Amino acid sequence: MSARFSRRKASIYTPGPVGFALSYVMLALWAFVVLFPLYWLFVTSFKTPIEVDSGPFYIPFVDFQPTLDAWQYIVVGDLSHDTWRNYTNTVVVALSSSALAIVLGAAAAYALDRFTYGRRFGTILAAMATILFMVVFVGVGVPVLVTVGVAIAIFILLFVNLARGSDAIAFWMIAQRMLPPVAIVIPIYLMFQKLSLLDTWGALIVTYVAANLPIVVWLMRDYFQSIPRELEECAAIDGASRYRTFWSIVLPLAVPGLVATFLFVLVFAWNEYLLALFLTTANAQTLPLTIAAQNATRGPQWWYMSVLVIIMIAPVIVLAILLERYMAKGLLVGAVKG
Amino acid sequence: MIKRNSPMRRRERIWLVLPLALLVFPFLLLPLLLGLFESLTNYGPLQPHPQFVGLANYAAVFRTPDFAASWRNILIMVTVAVPLELAIGIGLGYLLREPFRGRAFLRVVFLLPWLVSPIANGAMWHFLLSQQVGMLSYFAAWFGMDFYSPLASVTWALPTAIATDVWRNAPFACFLLFPGLLAIPPELWEFATLEGASVFAQIRYIVLPWLMPLLLAVALLLVGSTLGTFDDVLILTGGGPGSATVTPALYSYLQAFQFALWPAGVTAAWLIVASMILIALVYLRLTRVEAAA
Secondary structure, eight states, X not given: OHHHHOOOHHHHHOOOHHHHHHHHHHHHHHHHHHHHHHHHHHHHTTSOHHHHHTOOOOSBTTTBOOOOHHHIIIIISTTHHHHHHHHHHHHHHHHHHHHHHHHHHHHHHHHHHHSOXXXXXXXXXXXXXXXXXXXXXXXXXXXXXXXXXXXHHHHHHHHHHHXXXXXXXXXXXXXXXXXXXXXXXXXXXXXXXXXXXXXXXHHHHHHHHHHHHHHHHHHHHHHHHTSOHHHHHHHHHTTOOHHHHIIIIIHHHHHHHHHHHHHHHHHHHHHOOHHHHHHOSSTTOOHHHXXXXXHHHSOOOHHHHHHHHHHHHHHHHHHHHHHGGGGTTOSOHHHHHO | OOOTTTTSOHXXXXXXXXXXXXXXXXXXXXXXXXXXXXXXXXXXXXXXXXXXXXXXXXXXXXXOHHHHHHHHHHHHHHHHHHHHHHHHHHHHHHHHSSOOTTHHHHHHHHHHHHHSOHHHHHHHHHHHTXXXXXXXXXXXXXXXXXXXXXXXOTTTHHHHHHHHHHHHHHHHHHHHHHHHHHTSOHHHHHHHHHHTOOHHHHIIIIIHHHHHHHHHHHHHHHHHHHHTOOHHHHHHTTTOSTTTTOOHHHHHHIIIIISOOHHHHHHHHHHHHHHHHHHHHHHHHHHHHHHHO
């Protein structure tokens, strides 16, 4: 009886022995589903073409003699120049764009959460967007009457939404994050062409920061909401300055959210394909392009492909392991509390 | 006593939000609007003087059979993949809720598929499922069965594409839902244990109500990413066989860049955007209902 009512955490969940065994079996099963494909890539990267073609060999040294041929070709041999150039590009672009998105996005999210922007702010934004619309429409030869009609409709739509405050901000952030890159890639391409910035780090970084900002704002705004304002008010009563309060109270509490959001946007930037395909031609190409090119031009050379996939995901895995301890609290915690 | 807005001055607020506006307006909103406008003209890379054509592009796109197929496919994908991903996410979170040795390790292991890029995911499954050297063909050989790659089958290509999507995104759902599960107050579990509630009853009456707002948010992210499915299918099947796995994003890409039908590509892309805006509106409506309840 006493065990049943004990307050120890472990006991309250405890299922029967059958349930216990069952949950381990299910966890093991899913771990197998997750790990086997990756393991298969791993061993394939140490095989010769003949071994890949002539049947399943599972365990290196037992089933087959591993070779470093594929690794040699990709990492130090013929393809190494391309590999390392694209690798450097991916690291630079992904890290800097994610860091920038986090800093700028979190700042905006904090401001948007802690301070309500009045009706006037919404009106200015709506007017700006509407004017943008009209310039674009008229500039490309849409009849003026149609333009004015569309502009009025847009203004009303934006105004109604923006003036409603925080919900509206959430809406725009969500809607924009879910944009397929296909919808924006050509205008962005033309823009960077005009600026002569194609095939540079700058073009990719700016694009990725812009693409990631909405989601950072959405996630971090939610996270800041979960940090009690009373803490800041207490600090203010104790005479701490605004910045002091932010640096020593809000920021430390926000670290788990920042870390998880960082991983979120980093994975996007690290893996993004379509925008990189258009904005780069050679010098600033990233790893997803290497993989796609390997697949397209050389056909099914799975041993090379395996090496590329492994070196591409390895750093992200290391990062996830390092960051794991900070992410226990999780994102969208505000959403849990409603 | 303390006014909420007082410590931060107007100028500071504007400085904090300005970078957001400066980046999002020109590089996200403007391209989007340009796309909308282009979908109403015969604009194209080779068309120096585009003319306004009204809704002609939309009419043309709606008439192509591949377009209908792409939306049929994506509707199936979303309705099958997203609930499945949420269910796996909740299930894994439920199994992991009790601390045990190696839990942190398993948590990272379960996150791995999401770290694989869509492109690499497509390439990897293309390999694992290939006719000659794929893993599945070896499994089939064990049982003495003939193996035909599901990627070459009109019936099985779409379920396979969905399965690879689930493989990559279910871990993401788990990653986001797990902390929510941990935040469920111990009293509720205790109550369930005392009542002798079954696993399903626990999930139905404790987990789901508690997680609902988070579940909605995660569902929204998953629906968004599934609607935009592009790179993995591009490498996995290229949309084939026939149009069995074409998605709207892939359709738009192929129209614009393979067939050089630029207006059709932009129009199709804008229809995806419109559907996303609709979904975001529905989401906000649902969260408001949830908050009111």
